[in-house]
Amino acid sequence: MPRAHRPRRRLPRTPGPLRDALTLTGLPLLAALALPAAFAGGGTRRWFGGRAESQRAEAQAAKDAAAAAFYELDTAQRDLRISIETITAVDDSPAARRAVADFDALGRRIDEASRQYISAVDAHDLDRDDLEASAAARARTELTAAKEELGRVKQELDRFTDGLGPLLGKAETQLARLAPAVERARQALLAASNALDSVRATGLKADDLAARLAALSPELTKLNQGAGQHGVPQTLERAERVTRGAEAVRVEAERLPERAAEIDHRLVSLRTRAQALTTRSEQVDPILSELRRRFTVACWQDLQRVPDIAAENVRQAETKLAEAHAARSEQRWADATALLSTVRALLNTTDEAVSAAGDRLHRLNAVQKDPQQEIDRTRFAIRDAQRLAMAGRNTPDPRHARPLDDAVSRLERAIATLDGRHPDYWHFLTETEAVRRAVSRVVSLIRDERGAAGH
Known part of the structure; x- marks a missing residue:
């Protein structure tokens, strides 16, 4: 946006005859101005009354106020443009694109107000010797209107600036993270490289780790090229990705001697276990x-x-x-x-x-010698569940009572299988285990329901 330059106010020119007289007499200018009015002749400045000078002064004050409003708006627009550039460097979201479009529209309003101000300044020469009171009044009116329009646009700009707060804060946060993130990536790559060198010095190979580290070199090149070429969000993401990759390589490299020792230990341990299982089998x-x-x-x-x-x-x-x-x-x-x-x-x-x-x-x-121990164990589990089902109730919930009754019947049938000449003790054991599992499910259901009711 072009700046309007205030014309420097010129002092009244000394009339030619008076200038010649001063030259002849050798009197100083200020002293000569005090001479009698006999020197006032043809070509001298027209002197107006107090009203004209008052109008000139008021117009000049309006001009100064308009100039101040113009420069204030211009400065605010420059600051806002820096904020918009900060946002666009980081953010490509719909909200950021809307902010750019709104800023462009606001710029057009600022240009219109600025043209009005510049036109008003150019239209009136307040330093003219023959400036009339009516011309000074018109100048004051137009300059005051220009100042008020500049003020209104400045208010719009201020409101727009306030609304950019969240976007600008986010952008500034990302920019503040950029340099540290890139530096962390570089340091992580250096640490990983040093860790690999240390491991290789012990005689261990780390070819796969070296290959993973080499794969990060193109990413480091892009980091060094900077966010101006690749974008701030992309550079931040790349820096974090490089940092994670390099850190993983460093950790694995540092752990490699321990890993080798662990593998050696497992080889010995599993070989011993295999030999023991051969004997047991x-x-x-x-x-x-x-x-x-x-x-x-x-x-x-x-x-x-x-x-x-x-x-x-x-x-x-x-x-x-x-x-x-x-x-x-x-x-x-x-x-x-x-x-x-x-x-x-x-x-x-x-x-x-x-x-x-x-x-x-x-x-x-064990069950062949004393099946009663297995029977008692299962009956105890059933009775314990039945007591829990009846706690605080006159009659049990059918959802609880039915599976418990089924468990009693199933246990009795399993006991009956022991009466034959060649009992199937394994069937008996699997049945009692199944009964206890069914009872345990009922107990868990009751406790879950009561726990939920308590909440």
């Missing part, structure tokens, strides 16, 4: 022989393949252990870790199968 056949001899087929039929499964699992575990050892020697850490996890899963499955055979014999021996 050899004891399954004698257990199965005793189960076959003393109990019905239903008590051991599902365990028939345990020896074969255990042997196959141990064989696979030993193969995977050898592969894990080779991966460790080649410092393929991820492969070694994955293979050791597979070995652990195979050995866990084998351990459960081998343990199941021994546990089965132990439980069947």
Whole structure:
């Protein structure tokens, strides 16, 4: 927006004859001005009365006030333009785009008010010697109107500026984060590089980590090119992404010696466990022989393949252990870790199968010797649930009473299976366990309902 320059106020020119007289007499100007009016001749300034000078003074005051309003508006517009540029550098949201459009519209209003002011200034020369009172009055009126219009536009600009607060605050926050974020990214990359150098100095390879760090180099190049080329939000996001990636590389590099030692320990531990399971699995056949001899087929039929499964699992575990050892020697850490996890899963499955055979014999021996202990345990669970269902009630809720009654009937049927010549003790045990699980579900339902009612 163009600035209007206030014309410098000129002092009245000294008339030619008077200037010549001063030259001839050698008198100073101020002293000569005090000479008698005889010097006032042709070409001298027209002197008006007090009213004309008063109008000139009022017009000049209006001009000064309009100039002050003009410069105040111009300064505010410049400040606002900086705020808008700050927002557009960071924010491309619909709200930011609306703010730019509104600022452009406001700029047109400012231009109109400025043209009115400049036109008023250019139309009136308040320093004219022959300025009439009516001309001075018109100048004052037009300059005052221009000042008031500038003031109204300034108020609009102030309201618009106040409304930019949230957008500007967000933009300034992001700009304030920019330099620290980029610096953090650079420092994270440097720390990761130093960590890799330290690890390699111990003889460990970290090729995968080095490759991940090298992949961040193009991102660092873009960070160095700056937000002016790539945008503030994109640069912030890139800096955070580089920081996370480099930090992950650094942490893994620093942990690599510990990871190698952990893999070595797991190799030894799992190999020892595989050997122990081989010994234990050899004891399954004698257990199965005793189960076959003393109990019905239903008590051991599902365990028939345990020896074969255990042997196959141990064989696979030993193969995977050898592969894990080779991966460790080649410092393929991820492969070694994955293979050791597979070995652990195979050995866990084998351990459960081998343990199941021994546990089965132990439980069947106990129930064959004294089934009453299992019966009492199950009846106690049912009675405890029945007391809970009746607490604070005259009659139980059918949703609770029905499954508890079913549990009583099911237990009685399971007890009846023990009366035969060759009782199926395993069926009896699985039935009592199922009854206790059903009762436990009823207890949980009652407690949940009462807890919800209490709230």
